[in-house]
Structure formats: C-alpha cells, structure tokens
C-alpha cells in the first residue's frame with residue numbers, strides 16, 4: 001500500500017536518506033528504528049510531503065504522491081509526533097477536531113467523533129474534552145495526539161516516537177493501548193522509535209536503518225533470530241533470545257496442573273502435589289488464592305492452615321501474556337512455575353520455567 005522507491009534526501013553535505021526502497025503492506029505496522037540521525041524522521045516527512053525527496057518516488061495504493069496535492073494527501077495520513085504539538089490555546093476537543101473542522105464536517109458529527117476518539121484512547125470525554133493541554137500529563141497529551149491523528153479516520157498513520165516522552169510504565173500502557181486500537185482499526189502504520197523492545201512488541205515488520213540506508217527489513221522474529229549483519233547483530237544486542245520471548249504468547253505453553261481447595265485435607269493436598277514442589281490453591285470459583293509448598297505438608301491438617309497466599313494476583317498471568325512476561329514473573333518471584341488464569345480469573349493451567357527455557361533454546365538453533 002505504501003511503497004518507497006529509491007528515495008534519497010540530501011541536505012547540503014548530509015545524505016539524510018540514502019536510496020531507500022521499502023514497501024509497507026496495508027494494515028501492517030512498520031517500525032523504523034536505528035541510531036539518532038539515521039534518517040527515520042526524514043523518511044516519515046517525505047511520506048506525507050512535509051518534505052520533498054531529492055530523488056526517488058513514493059507510491060500510495062500505486063499512485064505517485066507527487067501527483068497528489070499535499071493538503072489532500074495529508075487528509076489520508078494521520079501524523080502523530082513525540083512533542084505532540086497540541087495547540088495550547090485550544091481545548092482537547094478542539095485539538096482533536098482540527099482536521100474534521102478543516103474538512104467542514106457538521107458540528108454534531110465532529111462532537112460525536114471527538115467523544116468516540118477519547119473513549120478509544122481510554123480517556124473519559126466528560127472529564128477531558130474541555131481541558132487544555134497544560135492540564136494534561138505527558139501520557140494523556142500523547143493519547144490526545146494519537147486521537148487527533150486518527151480524527152478524520154485516515155487509512156495511514158505516521159507516528160514519530162509517539163510514546164517517547166513518557167515514563168516507562170505509562171509507555172507500556174500506551175503500547176498496550178496501541179495494540180488494542182490497531183487490532184480494531186487496522187491502519188497502515190509507519191512508526192519511528194529508538195526503543196527496540198517497543199519495536200519488537202508493536203511491529204509486524206521492523207526496518208533497521210543506519211546512516212540513511214535500510215540495513216534489514218524483516219519481521220521481529222527474523223531480525224532477532226537472523227540479524228542480517230554485524231550492525232544489526234550489535235544493535236539488537238546480546239539478549240536476543242530474551243527479546244524473542246516477548247513475541248511469543250504463552251497460549252501454546254500452558255500445561256494442565258493440579259489444584260486444591262482450602263477445605264481439602266492434607267492427604268488430598270499430598271496426593272495433588274505428588275512429586276511437585278507445590279500446588280496452587282483455588283477458591284470455589286476456581287480462582288487461585290495461593291499455593292502450598294510440599295515442605296509444609298507435615299505441619300498441618302488441612303490445606304487452609306498450610307496455604308501461602310502471597311501476592312497471587314501479582315503472580316498469575318492471563319492467557320494473553322507473553323513468555324517474556326512469564327519469565328520475568330518467575331525471576332521476580334523465584335517461582336519455577338506461574339499460574340495462568342482466564343478472563344474471569346479462573347485457573348486454567350501453568351507455565352513452567354522448563355518450557356520457557358526450551359522455547360529460548362529453539363530460537364538459538
């Protein structure tokens with residue numbers, strides 16, 4: 001859907017983008033990544049004609065964009081940038097409405113769209129529509145920036161470090177939200193980041209750039225398992241195997257596991273534990289509430305007196321989680337297995353360290 005052909009952009013002595021050819025499929029997320037100054041922002045800006053390339057061509061749906069008027073082109077391309085660029089003297093609602101206003105949408109349509117977008121990015125319209133940018137946190141401002149880019153429902157979204165200026169926790173939430181929104185809207189996205197974990201998490205394909213050139217363009221899995229050259233190898237770092245785990249859902253690794261109830265006798269608990277080190281304890285709804293270690297078995301007469309309830313809710317994973325999250329829980333808690341729950345928080349099985357290790361080893365092969 002978007003195709004760059006031999007695009008070069010020169011500033012005086014600097015070749016900001018050097019003979020870049022790349023194709024982004026409809027509905028895919030392409031993430032440009034590479035060291036500062038490698039030409040990521042310039043690539044985005046030639047794609048919506050904020051800049052004209054020195055040479056080369058860019059096609060959208062087969063049409064050379066130099067034949068499309070820039071204003072018209074930009075209506076089909078949402079643009080969100082790190083510094084957000086919200087108009088400080090306009091309310092959140094007015095900021096989001098910028099492009100629909102330019103397109104002379106009706107008042108009611110605009111109001112409806114603003115409300116819909118605020119809900120989409122997880123902000124309560126009643127609370128946020130009338131705020132001014134100075135009253136927003138960094139993360140909220142970024143979400144408004146994304147809402148504004150989506151306002152006229154463009155099929156294409158260009159995002160330049162959209163989650164760059166926020167703390168790691170907020171960043172993670174924004175990423176999760178982006179994944180959810182993208183699953184729903186299926187835009188064609190080119191996003192710039194300098195954060196490899198972010199690229200691995202969000203991208204269908206990653207384009208690694210160095211000094212204006214495209215070095216490798218592949219799925220995250222391939223970038224991690226088969227780096228094209230030493231530059232990519234060094235760029236993705238020594239923990240490639242771990243990074244790969246963040247692309248693998250735990251779904252295929254969930255094993256059935258025994259569980260007991262607090263009313264069970266020690267004999268029943270012992271039978272459930274068998275040769276295991278511990279067993280999960282569930283309540284009447286089947287939700288995990290703790291665990292029992294084998295070493296405690298002799299001390300008590302019922303499960304109730306033996307249970308560790310710890311932070312079971314912090315430990316359990318949902319079946320949406322990745323192997324990387326499973327591993328970090330295991331390392332964080334010192335557990336060799338982690339319970340997995342369904343969307344009603346009921347125990348459905350567990351993930352074991354052994355299986356995570358096996359998955360890691362596969363990637364190294």
Ligand SMILES: Nc1ncnc2c1ncn2[C@@H]1O[C@H](COP(=O)(O)OP(=O)(O)O)[C@@H](O)[C@H]1O
Nearest residue numbers: 011014015016035036037038039040041042043
């Ligand atoms: N307007 C400009 N004038 C001169 N040089 C520029 C201009 N914009 C970018 N550059 C140079 O082009 C190169 C690529 O810049 P940019 O695309 O912003 O990189 P990135 O976004 O990957 O950090 C850099 O060396 C930068 O200094």
Ligand SMILES: [Mg+2]
Nearest residue numbers: 040041042192
């Ligand atoms: Mg940049």
